[in-house]
Amino acid sequence: MKRSGPLFTLLAGLALALVLLAVNAMTGTVTAPAGGKVTPTPSASPSPSPSKSAPPTSAAPSESPSRAPDADYAGRTDDDSSAIAVTVRDGKAIAYFCDGRDRESWLKGPVDGDGSMALTGKGGARLDAAVRGDKLTGEAIVDKKTYAFTADRAKKPSGLYRATQTVRGARLDGGWIVLPGGEQVGILTRDGVREPAPEIDPDSGSVTGEDLTARPVTP
Template sequence: MVRRGPLITLAAVVVLAAVLLAVNVSKEDDDATPAPAPAATAAPDSTTTTTATPAAVEFPAQATYVGRIPVATGTLTLAIAVEGGDAVAYACDGSAIESWLAGDADAGRLDLEGREGARLDGDFDGETVRGTLWLGDRSWTFDAAPAEPPAGLYLANVGDVRASWIVTQDGTVTGVLRGGDGGTTPAPALAPDGTAVVDGETVTADPVSGSDTF
């Protein structure tokens, strides 16, 4: 009778060894698989976006702008005359308050000064002048639109008496007369033909341009 015990045992050992070998080979294959490469990251965009500053709007070679400013006592009327790089402005209430200012009109910007701390700063947007007017310790913002003749700023001198008028686009006339003693009163009526009676004398008022001096 053949004894098979040792043979069976040997066969079992061989099978077990084969299984362990297969497991080890499989594990080595897994370990040898390279890890996936990290995803490429795009470099940050170094381009800097800048916002262009709009170019200044130059004033026309010669122009006049008129606006009204509500104040506690009524209305101030403002006229600004520009010519070349110069500008003149006049503000009055048609009764007692008036101020003449003069200065530069450069690159669409106004920088004007007058007596007793009067000042006007403004910017031109291609159509309207917008800014701030200071008279003493008071200030107001304003919008002044283009004024076509006969609208504009007018002046007449008789001796040491000065009459000043602003004519708005709708034909309204506002003005102040300054006497030789410095006192102020409403200016005399300005006729449609530009004449007025100043200190008893009939005169023709002259249009004021930005290059005039006072």
């Protein structure tokens, strides 16, 4: 009996193994001998490249609108006929124009960050002014007449005071400007009739000869 058959089978198996080894070398897989299981070699996954992120942008700081500093101003008109006081608080202002006899006006309005203001009152009254250092300069229009003025920055007890009260059935409304140096200019309106106001005690607010109390004015 010829034994060439098994020999050919062995040679064929060796040839197949060599072919598989060659394929493994190219594909990176490991192959078991004939009749075994082929286990793929896991290919190394490429390491992820670090992502390039843009540098964090810092949010621009929010700018709060500027506001004129709180202050009180008091002074006289350039023609020395009247007095003016202005109180600035939290970006708002209230002003009082008074000649100490029978002409007066209350005005109010906003104040810009640079200290400029355009205040308005009854009867078309208007006050336009701006802060320049420790002074407030501008013009007031009252009863269709224009008054230029300069008011210095005031320190207590100087400033603006007001009293509104009903006393023994009479409606009283008084306004006072206490100028630097202590001089007072004011008008007391009694049931609609204006008259020069009596002096006040700025510390206590008491009004001379009247059952009335004056208080500092704020917007």
